[in-house]
Amino acid sequence: xxxxxxxxxxxxxxxxxxxxxxxxxxxxxxxxxxxxxxxxxxxxxxxxxxxxxxxxxxxxxxxxxxxxxxxxxxxxxxxxxxxxxxxxxxxxxxxxxxxxxxxxxxxxxxxxxxxxxxxxxxxxxxxxxxxxxxxxxxxxxxxxxxxxxxxxxxxxxxxxxxxxxxxxxxxxxxxxxxxxxxxxxxxxxxxxxxxxxxxxxxxxxxxxxxxxxxxxxxxxxxxxxxxxxxxxxxxxxxxxxxxxxxxxxxxxxxxxxxxxxxxxxxxxxxxxxxxxxxxxxxxxxxxxxxxxxxxxxxxxxxxxxxxxxxxxxxx
Amino acid sequence: xxxxxxxxxxxxxxxxxxxxxxxxxxxxxxxxxxxxxxxxxxxxxxxxxxxxxxxxxxxxxxxxxxxxxxxxxxxxxxxxxxxxxxxxxxxxxxxxxxxxxxxxxxxxxxxxxxxxxxxxxxxxxxxxxxxxxxxxxxxxxxxxxxxxxxxxxxxxxxxxxxxxxxxxxxxxxxxxxxxxxxxxxxxxxxxxxxxxxxxxxxxxxxxxxxxxxxxxxxxxxxxxxxxxxxxxxxxxxxxxxxxxxxxxxxxxxxxxxxxxxxxxxxxxxxxxxxxxxxxxxxxxxxxxxxxxxxxxxxxxxxxxxxxxxxxxxxxxxxxxxxxxxxxxxxxxxxxxxxxxxxxxxxxxxxxxxxxxxxxxxxxxxxxxxxxxxxxxxxxxxxxxxxxxxxxxxxxxxxxxxxxxxxxxxxxxxxxxxxxxxxxxxxxxxxxxxxxxxxxxxxxxxxxxxxxxxxxxxxxxxxxxxxxxxxxxxxxxxxxxxxxxxxxxxxxxxxxxxxxxxxxxxxxxxxxxxxxxxxxxxxxxxxxxx
Numbered sequence: 029x030x031x032x033x034x035x036x037x038x039x040x041x042x043x044x045x046x047x048x049x050x051x052x053x054x055x056x057x058x059x060x061x062x063x064x065x066x067x068x069x070x071x072x073x074x075x076x077x078x079x080x081x082x083x084x085x086x087x088x089x090x091x092x093x094x095x096x097x098x099x100x101x102x103x104x105x106x107x108x109x110x111x112x113x114x115x116x117x118x119x120x121x122x123x124x125x126x127x128x129x130x131x132x133x134x135x136x137x138x139x140x141x142x143x144x145x146x147x148x149x150x151x152x153x154x155x156x157x158x159x160x161x162x163x164x165x166x167x168x169x170x171x172x173x174x175x176x177x178x179x180x181x182x183x184x185x186x187x188x189x190x191x192x193x194x195x196x197x198x199x200x201x202x203x204x205x206x207x208x209x210x211x212x213x214x215x216x217x218x219x220x221x222x223x224x225x226x227x228x229x230x231x232x233x234x235x236x237x238x239x240x241x242x243x244x245x246x247x248x249x250x251x252x253x254x255x256x257x258x259x260x261x262x263x264x265x266x267x268x269x270x271x272x273x274x275x276x277x278x279x280x281x282x283x284x285x286x287x288x289x290x291x292x293x294x295x296x297x298x299x300x301x302x303x304x305x306x307x308x309x310x311x312x313x314x315x316x317x318x319x320x321x322x323x324x325x326x327x328x329x330x331x332x333x334x335x336x337x338x339x340x341x342x343x
Numbered sequence: 344x345x346x347x348x349x350x351x352x353x354x355x356x357x358x359x360x361x362x363x364x365x366x367x368x369x370x371x372x373x374x375x376x377x378x379x380x381x382x383x384x385x386x387x388x389x390x391x392x393x394x395x396x397x398x399x400x401x402x403x404x405x406x407x408x409x410x411x412x413x414x415x416x417x418x419x420x421x422x423x424x425x426x427x428x429x430x431x432x433x434x435x436x437x438x439x440x441x442x443x444x445x446x447x448x449x450x451x452x453x454x455x456x457x458x459x460x461x462x463x464x465x466x467x468x469x470x471x472x473x474x475x476x477x478x479x480x481x482x483x484x485x486x487x488x489x490x491x492x493x494x495x496x497x498x499x500x501x502x503x504x505x506x507x508x509x510x511x512x513x514x515x516x517x518x519x520x521x522x523x524x525x526x527x528x529x530x531x532x533x534x535x536x537x538x539x540x541x542x543x544x545x546x547x548x549x550x551x552x553x554x555x556x557x558x559x560x561x562x563x564x565x566x567x568x569x570x571x572x573x574x575x576x577x578x579x580x581x582x583x584x585x586x587x588x589x590x591x592x593x594x595x596x597x598x599x600x601x602x603x604x605x606x607x608x609x610x611x612x613x614x615x616x617x618x619x620x621x622x623x624x625x626x627x628x629x630x631x632x633x634x635x636x637x638x639x640x641x642x643x644x645x646x647x648x649x650x651x652x653x654x655x656x657x658x659x660x661x662x663x664x665x666x667x668x669x670x671x672x673x674x675x676x677x678x679x680x681x682x683x684x685x686x687x688x689x690x691x692x693x694x695x696x697x698x699x700x701x702x703x704x705x706x707x708x709x710x711x712x713x714x715x716x717x718x719x720x721x722x723x724x725x726x727x728x729x730x731x732x733x734x735x736x737x738x739x740x741x742x743x744x745x746x747x748x749x750x751x752x753x754x755x756x757x758x759x760x761x762x763x764x765x766x767x768x769x770x771x772x773x774x775x776x777x778x779x780x781x782x783x784x785x786x787x788x789x790x791x792x793x794x795x796x797x798x799x800x801x802x803x804x805x806x807x808x809x810x811x812x813x814x815x816x817x818x819x820x821x822x823x824x825x826x827x828x829x830x831x832x833x834x835x836x837x838x839x840x841x842x843x844x845x846x847x848x849x850x851x852x853x854x855x856x857x858x859x860x861x862x863x864x865x866x867x868x869x870x871x872x
Contacts, residue, residue, distance in 0.1 A: 057748070058747070058748040058752060059748050060747070060750070063750045063754075073470070073472075075469060075472075076466035076467070079466065108521075111387055111388075112387055113388035113389075113393075113520075113522075114521075114523060181577060186577040186581055193574050193577055193578050193583075194544055194569055194578070195544045195545070195567075196543060197542065197543055198543055198545075200543075287570045287571060288573070288574060289574070290544050290571070292544065296570065303745060303746060303747060304747065305747050
């Protein structure tokens with residue numbers, strides 16, 4: 029009970045620090061949110077600038093702005109974006125659904141594919157075919173996602189004409205959406221699979237030399253039984269941590285893919301908000317990312333305890 | 344059991360997301376003639392006053408005046424206009440043949456409403472609010488008279504950019520800067536904006552059913568917005584798009600030949616009214632010394648920078664800053680690359696390498712080490728200029744920052760040198776001919792506001808005090824002579840705007856302000872035989 033209270037207190041302190049940094053960091057960046065509201069060849073009078081500053085609450089002193097910010101946090105009200113013209117919460121919701129649609133299948137497919145392929149490859153690490161597979165996965169893992177996206181775009185959309193180049197959809201039908209998402213999801217899946225594969229493979233190689241594996245083999249279990257009944261559970265712990273982080277950064281993780289495919293998702297929203305110093309959108313986005321990251325970590329702590337009870341005593 | 348439940352839950356979540364994302368209200372697929380424009384100009388929100396949506400609505404909500412292909416200001420919504428002798432009263436005669444896309448007639452009341460609406464509610468139209476005394480409707484002449492508190496000679500020019508709004512629609516909208524509308528903006532041009540879809544990144548314009556003028560062969564215009572030029576180029580090369588459009592910009596020079604090689608596209612080449620220039624912090628030594636500025640102007644290899652940075656689509660400029668495409672352009676001396684002369688002039692001006700470390704010193708004995716503040720798109724030009732200056736003994740450190748930081752540091756004068764561009768509208772701002780970029784009495788995102796020389800300010804004031812074209816010509820020449828003698832900014836190259844278009848259509852019309860995006864283009868387009 030005492031341990032659980034400690035954990036909760038730790039998460040609350042982490043959230044307080046993160047939320048405070050959310051407020052401070054955008055303000056430490058040089059640049060003024062007002063000057064980015066209009067195009068580069070528009071000129072505003074001092075009076076208009078002052079009016080806008082008041083509307084955006086930027087005329088208040090920093091401590092007052094900080095208090096207003098916390099007031100908003102407690103009411104889950106992220107404020108209003110003068111750049112994207114709307115309440116931040118509805119802007120984030122409208123973008124988030126698309127990013128989730130892009131990332132949830134990618135994370136799930138890559139977790140399944142990466143862990144299965146990585147496990148088998150780890151167990152049969154001396155096999156030439158799995159060495160080749162490792163080489164291919166390593167190549168995908170070392171390729172930056174924006175470059176991978178451009179290559180795929182060039183081959184599958186431009187050369188073969190199989191998939192559209194931009195947007196979430198054209199006509200809005202379900203098949204149209206799936207058609208537009210197939211390539212971005214595939215790229216994200218390939219990239220994440222390669223990472224999961226490498227981690228799982230390494231982890232299995234480490235685990236298979238341990239005594240409990242020798243004992244399981246001595247009991248007469250088949251290789252497959254040894255792998256999936258004994259090694260897999262222990263080897264999957266590092267992967268679980270990464271999956272938790274994936275969910276934490278789910279909203280910003282697909283930035284390059286969203287840019288290449290001209291998709292108006294969360295990655296693009298955060299990127300544009302950063303460039304235009306849109307404080308409310310930055311607060312809202314980072315706050316959701318922080319909450320998701322903390323919750324995902326808490327969930328993994330819980331899972332660790334189930335998978336390996338020895339760990340639950342130490343976390 | 345738990346695994347099965349997880350799979351079911353995840354499947355439900357994915358299906359819910361897909362269903363939640365379906366049917367967002369998108370452009371219809373039609374069998375009629377559709378022009379597809381590819382543009383890197385993206386829209387942040389479906390707000391009529393968004394910078395890029397404002398440009399896209401130029402053919403739906405006509406402006407009072409417009410520029411013809413030679414840069415001359417002519418009537419647009421107004422069939423003609425006139426100014427009083429003191430330039431305080433401007434009268435615009437409204438075309439009686441115009442109807443809004445909802446069937447209502449365009450009236451001078453709409454114009455009066457729009458001018459007052461801009462003055463009171465739109466921050467960047469503060470200049471109207473500052474000077475507007477009254478707007479009067481003259482029904483018998485179908486005209487409006489705009490009365491200012493002081494002479495305002497730029498009125499006809501300013502109104503090339505303000506889209507006129509239907510009063511019956513906008514009078515109930517109190518906060519237009521934050522008003523979002525997805526469908527059916529009422530317009531009075533040959534087309535109106537029927538849909539702004541940020542999920543598919545498409546703005547759709549349809550024919551105005553009440554347009555009484557020449558009919559277009561085009562039924563629908565789709566503007567496809569791209570976050571990167573690379574993806575846009577691929578869609579052009581595979582023939583998905585009919586034309587490229589970027590406000591105040593060119594198709595990337597490096598992609599032009601590849602596109603032409605497809606055989607599907609031809610290009611329109613037009614000398615840009617805007618340009619790329621080396622700006623200087625004139626409040627700091629040694630940039631405040633005209634002899635220093637003159638000397639370094641000889642250190643820059645203009646032909647090379649035009650060849651490398653503009654890939655051959657640029658030309659070496661004159662000292663007079665203003666490109667030949669602007670009205671009242673004056674042929675000032677060419678900027679010349681002469682390394683020996685640069686070194687000699689620096690030496691004569693007192694900038695010598697006294698301690699022999701290879702770096703020139705200022706007159707008070709300090710090494711000349713300059714900071715060049717750059718936005719990422721100018722880093723290549725910056726590296727070239729850095730190299731040129733090094734050859735004459737000036738050390739430069741490049742500081743590449745994002746646009747917001749550039750604006751902030753530039754406004755605080757935390758830089759020595761910078762490379763930036765002017766846009767066509769920017770060249771026409773203030774007293775025109777690029778003066779808006781230098782005049783210290785102004786501020787703005789893209790302007791340097793670094794020049795307070797009384798001689799320069801006087802020329803600007805002269806230009807701002809007259810609409811007489813004879814006088815304007817004299818003052819424009821004075822300004823270009825001033826630039827030539829004092830070099831407050833050194834043009835690096837004049838460049839061409841290249842617009843690729845599909846050979847399936849002909850009849851493209853280019854104006855200096857908005858390029859191919861104008862009513863003439865869409866009314867004149869013909870399907871190629």
